[in-house]
Amino acid sequence: MPISDHQLIEAWREVLTLSRLETGQTVTILTSAATHPQTLACALIATQQMGAIVNRLDLPPVNGEKAFSRDSLAYLGTTPLTGNRAAIAALKASDLVLDLMTLLFSPEQHDILKSGTKILLAVEPPEVLARLVPTLEDRTRVLAATKKIGAAREMRVSSPAGTALVCPLGEFGPTAEYGFVDERGRWDHWPSGFALTFPDDRTAHGTIVIDRGDILLPQKRYVTEPIVLTVEGGYATKIEGGVDAALLRDYMDTFGDPEGYAISHIGWGLQPRARWSTLGLYDREATIGMDARAFEGNFLFSLGPNNEAGGSRTTTCHIDIPLRGCTVKLDDETVVRDGRVVA
Ligand SMILES: [Fe+2]
DSSP states (O other), X not given: OOOOHHHHHXXXXXXXXXXXXXXXXXXXXXXXXXXXXXXXXXXXXHHHHTTOEEEEEEOOOOOTTTOSSXXXXXXXXXXXXXTOHHHHHHHHTOSEEEESSOOOSOHXXXXXXXXXXXXXXXXXXXXXXXXXXXXXXXXXXXXHHHHHHHXXXXXXXXXXXXXXXXXXXXXXXXXEXXXXXXXXXXXXXXXXXXXXXXXXTTTOEEEEXXXXXXXXXXXXXXXXXXXXXXXXXXXXXXXXXXXXXXXXXXXXXXXXXXXXXXXXXEEEEOBTTSOGGGGGGSOTTSOOOHHHHHXXXXXXXXXXXXXXXXXXXXXXXXXXXXXXXXXXXXXXXXXXXXXXEOO
């Protein structure tokens, strides 16, 4: 159901307060062809109400002809900032960027963050934003998880469906996504609520079984028959199963890039207000599936790049896959048991 402008303005104010927006700071709102008009209108009002100096920067979309879907996270190529010195200068000169277009990770974005600018991505529909307004408790929960990841040497994942994955850790640090940007140079995504890291390059090994009911993104489909991934030397070397496996193989084949098969980020969902079932209620064009990425107790893994963590792998292919019912261990400590976060 729709929400009122009043509700969305209040939600923005809450997120901006958590993000420590102060009177006189400069906010630039990044928009593009797919920006939700209500989200933009309410962001403009909330930022002005809070005394910010507000700009809007509208950039034309890129890569539409290369991506095979309209999902903004499906294709990680160049961004509208690539080679765009004027836009980069405007963003670097801002205290806070509200990304309502999906900038995605790029050298330019890293550069902007390094200048101290905060970036908050917010592209889910208004009612999802309003339902999943982040809280300080979200931050506490996610940071506790990233602290554990940071101290661990290995992540092991198992499931009754047959998943048995080993990921050596230590090369890349942990990342906390809790939905607001309370520090200079921080990037986050509203809504979210999960902790992640990346396996040491070319080391993850074992088997991942994507079981019935698990979710493929950007396909935004619940899998109807198991897909078995064989993982060797950090890459999914076999994708086996029935029609769902064939569809995944065909989609990945369109990128023509062996790096797309690398195990990318790994972690688990920590957001109790996000739900596994929500994706089934939405048209695929209407959401990017953050409920699926963040629901509490999932094991979220992905295939694709690791440059967002400082690795050297860039690829335009990126698949996020939340699994239910897994047990996740960091060294000898169980952090998720049978799909439930261990307190
Ligand atoms: Fe991802």
